[in-house]
Amino acid sequence: MTNAHSNWIAFKTIIIKEVLRFSRIWIQTILPPVITMGLYFVIFGGLIGARIGEMDGIRYMDFIVPGLIMMAVITNAYANVVSSFYSSKFQRHLEEMLVSPVPNYLIILGFMGGGICRGLAVGMAVTLVSLFFSPLSIHSPVVALSVVVLTAALFSLAGLINGIFARSFDDISIVPTFVLTPLTYLGGVFYSITLLPAFWQGVSMFNPILYMVNAFRYGFLGVTDFSLWLSYGIIIGFILALYGVALYLLNQGIGIRQ
Amino acid sequence: MPKALCIRQLTKTYKNGLEALKGIDLDVEPGDFFALLGPNGAGKSTTISIIASLVNKSSGSVSIFGHDLDRELYAAKRCLGLVPQEFNFNTFEPVQEILVNQAGYYGIPRKAAWKRAEKYLVELGLWDKRKDMARTLSGGMKRRLMIARALVHEPRLLILDEPTAGVDIEIRRSMWQFLKDINQQGCTIILTTHYLEEAENLCRNIAIIDHGQIIENTSIKGLLTQLNMETFVLDLSRPLARLPDLAGHRLRRVDDLTLEADIDREVSLNQLFVDLNREGIQVCSMRNKTNRLEQLFMHMVDRGRAK
Numbered sequence: 001m002t003n004a005h006s007n008w009i010a011f012k013t014i015i016i017k018e019v020l021r022f023s024r025i026w027i028q029t030i031l032p033p034v035i036t037m038g039l040y041f042v043i044f045g046g047l048i049g050a051r052i053g054e055m056d057g058i059r060y061m062d063f064i065v066p067g068l069i070m071m072a073v074i075t076n077a078y079a080n081v082v083s084s085f086y087s088s089k090f091q092r093h094l095e096e097m098l099v100s101p102v103p104n105y106l107i108i109l110g111f112m113g114g115g116i117c118r119g120l121a122v123g124m125a126v127t128l129v130s131l132f133f134s135p136l137s138i139h140s141p142v143v144a145l146s147v148v149v150l151t152a153a154l155f156s157l158a159g160l161i162n163g164i165f166a167r168s169f170d171d172i173s174i175v176p177t178f179v180l181t182p183l184t185y186l187g188g189v190f191y192s193i194t195l196l197p198a199f200w201q202g203v204s205m206f207n208p209i210l211y212m213v214n215a216f217r218y219g220f221l222g223v224t225d226f227s228l229w230l231s232y233g234i235i236i237g238f239i240l241a242l243y244g245v246a247l248y249l250l251n252q253g254i255g256i257r258q
Numbered sequence: 259m260p261k262a263l264c265i266r267q268l269t270k271t272y273k274n275g276l277e278a279l280k281g282i283d284l285d286v287e288p289g290d291f292f293a294l295l296g297p298n299g300a301g302k303s304t305t306i307s308i309i310a311s312l313v314n315k316s317s318g319s320v321s322i323f324g325h326d327l328d329r330e331l332y333a334a335k336r337c338l339g340l341v342p343q344e345f346n347f348n349t350f351e352p353v354q355e356i357l358v359n360q361a362g363y364y365g366i367p368r369k370a371a372w373k374r375a376e377k378y379l380v381e382l383g384l385w386d387k388r389k390d391m392a393r394t395l396s397g398g399m400k401r402r403l404m405i406a407r408a409l410v411h412e413p414r415l416l417i418l419d420e421p422t423a424g425v426d427i428e429i430r431r432s433m434w435q436f437l438k439d440i441n442q443q444g445c446t447i448i449l450t451t452h453y454l455e456e457a458e459n460l461c462r463n464i465a466i467i468d469h470g471q472i473i474e475n476t477s478i479k480g481l482l483t484q485l486n487m488e489t490f491v492l493d494l495s496r497p498l499a500r501l502p503d504l505a506g507h508r509l510r511r512v513d514d515l516t517l518e519a520d521i522d523r524e525v526s527l528n529q530l531f532v533d534l535n536r537e538g539i540q541v542c543s544m545r546n547k548t549n550r551l552e553q554l555f556m557h558m559v560d561r562g563r564a565k
Contacts, residue, residue: 098311
């Protein structure tokens with residue numbers, strides 16, 4: 001058996017393991033974000049949105065659907081990897097991979113794959129719920145799909161790095177609570193940044209989630225506040241940087257080997 | 259043929275300054291059943307963790323069947339199966355899935371992995387539990403699960419770090435038989451244990467490690483020849499009123515029906531029985547007071563510390 005074939009099997013094994021893990025506990029992993037997003041649709045889209053009218057020339061409910069789907073994907077891709085990796089460290093079953101001939105880059109890609117799968121599973125479920133409130137129209141399936149997959153990959157890597165450094169269960173909730181959620185809420189999920197004063201528009205430009213939400217919204221509605229290429233560049237740049245950091249940490253054994 | 263395990267000048271100093279290994283050399287021949295003994299904190303688990311790539315070494319070299327960990331890490335890892343001291347499987351996974359995943363990490367296709375898992379679960383008496391979550395297993399079953407997991411990729415070298423800790427005697431003996439069988443089939447085994455009876459029963463060669471240094475490395479038989487004196491417990495058939503004065507024997511009266519005798523290696527047991535018989539003392543059974551290896555182990559550790 002060649003190394004490439006062996007590595008391919010190992011990669012698939014990690015993905016299957018991860019998918020089975022979150023599927024087994026779907027009441028904790030899939031259902032809550034679907035209910036939360038359903039409430040957002042009802043309250044922000046249905047009740048408040050009816051009074052807001054249009055945003056960027058689009059019905060408010062239709063405007064927030066892509067952002068809410070993206071918000072669910074981001075938080076779930078992140079949460080999946082950080083909790084799975086930290087649990088495997090905490091319970092020490094990460095050692096199953098560490099003693100085996102699985103290269104570190106495959107461990108990263110495997111966990112990332114698991115995070116993408118959870119992100120997409122939740123994203124699909126939220127999209128289905130959104131159909132009760134907004135007709136599904138996809139302007140560019142290629143853009144929508146590529147942006148959602150790349151964004152899930154980015155936040156899976158971020159979750160992995162959080163998991164590598166985490167030393168307690170508190171450590172795995174700090175970043176989602178104090179960094180991820182504020183950035184997502186301020187990332188143009190509920191509004192167009194053209195509504196903001198010039199100063200805050202400038203500040204918002206430093207929020208990478210803004211570009212992801214906008215690019216994803218373009219995939220659905222065909223409107224965006226930024227160049228699509230800028231969005232892709234930022235997402236891919238972050239992916240490469242985070243992958244490099246994660247690989248360095250695992251190669252050095254930081255957080256996983258003494 | 260390369261050695262199953264070859265360690266040269268292995269050192270490990272942890273970040274807190276603890277010098278766990280001080281330059282150990284160790285060779286294990288292919289097919290051997292080898293015991294690595296030592297008191298708690300001696301460096302056994304650190305050695306094993308370095309071999310299994312779970313701990314980074316400070317210096318020195320380790321090779322498994324000729325594959326150096328620094329140069330051919332993945333080839334070395336393929337030769338190794340590890341049963342760690344503490345349970346380290348996902349307790350929320352079904353038993354068979356744990357084995358199938360482990361096989362997958364070694365590149366075994368999923369279909370073949372299910373069959374491989376079945377084989378080892380049957381052999382280790384866990385087949386009925388294959389669909390149960392691992393957390394529901396008893397302690398003995400968890401130990402056997404870890405052995406099955408370590409074997410699922412059919413390694414050439416199996417390292418077991420106290421595999422029978424906390425396991426009842428019946429399961430322990432069935433595990434001994436299983437380990438003997440796989441050793442006879444060609445798998446080299448390195449065992450650490452606190453049950454010295456286990457090492458004496460299973461292993462052919464032995465190394466004793468203390469304070470990060472190998473203080474003895476020989477065959478079990480060779481080691482036992484170093485034993486100069488053994489203490490036997492004699493159970494008497496009739497109560498003994500007073501301790502007889504037998505010239506040339508060191509006897510102690512434990513109670514009315516029990517004597518202890520310290521017998522030098524060069525003294526024949528026959529002479530003791532002749533002398534006891536002459537005094538009218540009938541012995542109905544006898545046994546070693548302590549395991550022979552245990553006596554030697556304590557002696558060597560004490561001697562090493564005195565130095």
